[in-house]
Amino acid sequence: MSTQIQSDASANRTSDPPLLQVNDLRVYFPFSRGSLFRPEHGFIRAVDGLTFDIREGETLGLVGESGCGKSTTARAIINLVKPTSGQVILEGTDITGLNDRSMLPYRREVQMVFQDPFASLNPRMTVGSIIGEPIAVHGLAKGKDRKLEVIRLMELVGLNPRFLNRYPHEFSGGQRQRIGIARALAVQPKLILCDEPVSALDVSIQAQIINLLMDLQQRLGLSYLFIAHDLSVVRHIATRVGVMYLGRLVELGAAADLYRAPVHPYTEALLSAVPVPDPNAAAARERIVLSGEVPSPDKQYVGCAFADRCWLAEDRCRTEQPSLATKDHAGACWVRATD
């Protein structure tokens, strides 16, 4: 292909500060319920003290069950929701809760690919104008140049650029997700937040999109925050993986380590639920079945949020909150992390 695009972001500056730092990020949604005269106020703790960083050129996978705050994390990073507290630091600049205008230049650095390829594209706009919108908003190119740029982007993500004037409903799910990726790439960002980009797609298409993302990462030196609830998908793409439970990170480590030797019992339980293709191996494997439900995120937990469902829980787990050590592979667990 004739497009030879290299990003300015070269991946060989590992000694520099990380591309993105998230420090103790909290996103609480206030709610009130009860009767008019005796209202009850409280917070949904969607994200409750998250700390991680993303280095240039790497992919951080974020996994957890639905409702654990993965998407809210991404939305808080890119300022779609205002964080309650904590910091989001992009290349050394604090961008936490900036207003729309002052956030604008940073939107060229961070972009997002959305979960639902059907809902995330305006049905009344042509593909060309959807992909061209970021270029127009940031004033990067005009008129014919913009169209040429769109064609280049469409080729880059493997779409037929002759379909420039078509509408989203004329494309398949996988093609639409490619449109979403092209739109994210239009401003040449360094970091792309992928919010479950493949969970709405067929398995065969999932692989294509994952491979496209990995290919783009190599060619353009991108970094990803890759959110998913499918552990095998994350294993394929991520360099490091964070496991979330109820708005908190319970385990963070290099993908290989985490999958081989999970520290936190929750990670262990999750991994044991991943289907294995070999029926004999599946039968031999011990499946950990958790009891109970995910507790409601509207309460404040004194101890470990997982304690009530954990088969290893001790007294200490219910009284003190475990924290995540800053080492390469760590789990927030009193029982396991002591050694």
Next chain:
Amino acid sequence: MNTGKDDRDVKLLEQILDESKQVQGVSLWQDAWKRLRRNKAAMASMATLCILGILAFLTPLLPLQSPIDKDLNNRRFLPPSLETVVMGQRDGLKFKDGRLTAQLAKFEDEIGELRTKQRSESDPDKRDAIDEQIENRIEVEHPFNQLWNELDSVSWGLCELRVSIFGDYAIPSIFGTDQLGRDLLARVFWGARVSLIVGIVATLVSLIIGVSYGATAGYFGGIVDTIMMRIVDVLYSIPFFFVVILIMTFLGDDAIKKRMNEIGIDQIMVFYVVIGAIYWLTMSRVVRGQVLSLKEEQFVESARTVGASSSRIIFRHLVPNVLGIVIVYLTLTIPSVMLFEAFLSFLGMGVSPPDVSWGLLLKDGVDALSSVKLFWWVVVFPGAALAATLFALNFLGDGLRDALDPRMKNRD
């Protein structure tokens, strides 16, 4: 991208751009139009409405009889007939001595004489006096002003054209005549103009208020939304029918009428605005609901992620997606407004004579109905015209809803 831009590359891209022009996508609008075209009832309604609109606009050009020319002696309640009528030659007409063309020529001669007299006059004061005299004579005695009520300049031009095309010919009273001997066909046509304009203007007023109010409430949400929609709720709870009666009675007062005429506000214009100002409530609710759900859509969120401004989001993303529903609602509001106008005129509170509207014609018709003799034509023809228009608008609205409804659309 700033790399890889050698000539060959750009040429290739331009070539692709050219090729892409041959692959035109089908937008949702085109899709909807395709579906609408398959709906025979809707297309027939649309054709009917177009013809009706054109005819209503061209009414002064058509060889119709005068809608206000009375003949109490010979022509009261004539049943529909094909007997030819010559413009201006009827017994009981204001100019008995000739035909319309002859009368026009005579009048022009008189005015011409006055003008020559004016030119030969040296005293500027006297010249002005003659000027005034000419104006007065035109206003009172010009045949057009005797046959038609307050023609605007476009209609005046159309009338002149009509005389030069059709001369004295007029369509016979195929719809019969009314209580005062006026030709019903002409009255139905002139009434169509008022009724249609009421429908369109009042709906546009309601559209402007409703869409901006609803979109504001929906887009800003929160406390703004709550307050704005509670106001709508309060207004909803007021039986607006009484409000209209109150306003129209108040404005119908002679002193106020006179005052408004001085400022240059037409009674009928007030009527449009009052109806429009009442019909915006539902429109604002519909739009607010749509905006509320649309702004949570992922494509709006993705536009925000990209950094699009509020105005860009509203006009590029929200409005085009709300438009479908608004159009459907529009076609359904027009008939209800027209019906409301007819109802008010029927009660004697809407359009007042010498203006004509279908509602007024129906009122006259019902007044003329008696158990002794059945003058069916005075009710049937205006009623049929109104009913046909309302049916057509409703069918079109239904068709549009089916065509534009996103739930009907296979989203894949």
